[in-house]
Amino acid sequence: TPFRAVVLTLFPEMFPGPLGHSLAGKAQADGLWSLETVDIRAFARDKHRTVDDTPFGGGAGMVMRPDVVDAAIAGSYPGEGPIVYLTPRGRVLDQPLVKDLAREPAVTVLCGRYEGVDQRVLEARGVLEISIGDFVLSGGEAAAIVLLDAVVRMLPGVVGKTESLxxxxxxxxxxxxxxxxxxxxxxxxxxxxxxxxxxxxxxxxxxxxxxxxxxxxxxxxxxxxxxxxxxxxxxxxx
Ligand code: SAM
The missing domain is CATH 1.10.1270.20 (tRNA(m1g37)methyltransferase, domain 2)
Known part of the structure; x- marks a missing residue:
């Protein structure tokens, strides 16, 4: 069965982006993996579709609400594989971690925006926190594309024998x-x-x-x- 990637984001229009082209795009067309993009905002409950709020304790920026993020996970989790939250605080991505993820049947990727996501939902869902390096992006979407690009090329059959890894x-x-x-x-x-x-x-x-x-x-x-x-x-x- 093909590898499943599920991406939860406030900016679904950013996908598939580079993942729809070249090696990753062809692998998807060949049925070696699939990408589902989930709009977190669709899980907001109020009429303004609010997904964020001010941080308790004060300080700058906004925080993504745990109830909305949890509903988005509940509504889209494929039933297997880790839930990854992309964050500068996570384990720094490297090739061994990429290979581990490529051995999973599915990966669910949560993209943060603003200052990040309420801690409680990260703990309740037992997410795996991953960083793509020691710098700060404005959102998790670019990091999700980096992560999935690296994972997809390690899936069996994606890179031909001639291009040997x-x-x-x-x-x-x-x-x-x-x-x-x-x-x-x-x-x-x-x-x-x-x-x-x-x-x-x-x-x-x-x-x-x-x-x-x-x-x-x-x-x-x-x-x-x-x-x-x-x-x-x-x-x-x-
Ligand atoms: N307040 C956070 C901090 O100081 O660690 C930074 C938040 S950043 C402006 C917004 C979102 O971008 C994060 O929630 C995360 O999803 C994503 N992001 C930023 N830098 C990242 C990195 N190095 N690796 C993975 N995701 C990153």
């Missing part, structure tokens, strides 16, 4: 090596000679060296994890 950034614990295509010489700069050699073992070794250099220079955090994992692997072998 194995050597991508993070899969090996390293950032990717530099890429080159035609023309073989551009702006007076030739493609590194080893790539033209047809010698696969040398090419692999060169790419690994490059990936290691880039990771060491740019991401000391990834590099120390990689070195530790390599060391453990060696100890396991000896």
């Amino acid at each position: 194995e050597h991508e950034s993070f899969e090996t614990g390293l950032l990717e090596h530099p890429l080159y295509t035609r023309p073989q010489e551009w702006n007076g700069i030739p493609v590194p000679e080893v790539l033209m050699s047809g010698h696969h073992a040398r090419i692999d070794a060169w790419r690994r060296d490059q990936a290691e250099d880039i990771t060491r220079q740019r991401r000391p955090d990834l590099w120390s994890r990689y070195v530790a994992a390599q060391k453990q692997e060696q100890e396991g072998r000896s």
Whole structure:
């Protein structure tokens, strides 16, 4: 059965957006996943369709009401899979978390607006809080698109074997090596000679060296994890 994504938002017109194009769009057309967008405002009860109110305790901005958000979840939860709330306070999204989500039958994604969502409904619904990075967006919709884009490409059958995911950034614990295509010489700069050699073992070794250099220079955090994992692997072998 196809993977189901349910997005709860005050701005349903922002979807599918990028998720309707290219890889994710084609995968949806192929029936590998589905996207349902739910308008939270449709679950407001008063005649003004109010979804937010001022924060208790004072302070700037507005807070999304728990009763409205809860009704939206009750009316749209597919019956399986986690309910994700996108928030800067959440666990920062990374490739292992993306893969975990791609193994779920469904993911329900709650997009915040204003200052965020009343704490009580987050706890009552046991939501999984996820951040897409240490910065503040104006709403959860862009984050939902980022999250689902990353999850959809990990669904079985979405990325073809030829485009193999194995050597991508993070899969090996390293950032990717530099890429080159035609023309073989551009702006007076030739493609590194080893790539033209047809010698696969040398090419692999060169790419690994490059990936290691880039990771060491740019991401000391990834590099120390990689070195530790390599060391453990060696100890396991000896
Ligand atoms: N008052 C919140 C805070 O200080 O943490 C920021 C609220 S933000 C203006 C509005 C909404 O955007 C949030 O409820 C959340 O859904 C979304 N959002 C903002 N930054 C995000 C991030 N880094 N990752 C995921 N969602 C984010």
